[in-house]
Amino acid sequence: xxxxxxxxxxxxxxxxxxxxxxxxxxxxxxxxxxxxxxxxxxxxxxxxxxxxxxxxxxxxxxxxxxxxxxxxxxxxxxxxxxxxxxxxxxxxxxxxxxxxxxxxx
Numbered sequence: 001x002x003x004x005x006x007x008x009x010x011x012x013x014x015x016x017x018x019x020x021x022x023x024x025x026x027x028x029x030x031x032x033x034x035x036x037x038x039x040x041x042x043x044x045x046x047x048x049x050x051x052x053x054x055x056x057x058x059x060x061x062x063x064x065x066x067x068x069x070x071x072x073x074x075x076x077x078x079x080x081x082x083x084x085x086x087x088x089x090x091x092x093x094x095x096x097x098x099x100x101x102x103x104x105x
Contacts, residue, residue, distance in 0.1 A: 030065055038068040041077070050078045052086050054100040060086070 023043060030039035041063040048060040057080040065075040073093035080086045088098040 035069075039065055040067070041065040048078060050080075050087055052099045052101070054086070054102060057083075057086060064091075 024045055025043065027040055027042045030041045031037035032039075044062045044064060046059060046061050048062040049056065049058050050060045050062075051057075057078075059081065061079040061081075063077045063079070065077055067073060070093065074091050075094075075096075076089045076091050077085060078087040083100070083103070085098070086100040088096070090096040
């Protein structure tokens, strides 16, 4: 699964960097390891505001993610610049929720 992990890191750096985040409406691979991790996300907006137990963030990247291996599942995910994932919600086909509550330094 080293390929999948590497792909995830590269996508996270690209999306939270200066180039990709402004290109809303485009689809990108989130993770790719054929038959194991085939996640695709679409950048929906870059100006969202999101509150989680850790705090409120502005100019948040909002994405939706699908996976060819789980065709009935859809996740909404929110990323804050300089932090990464702050909130993830399964909105179709599941019942998962992730929220940022603390950052250990």
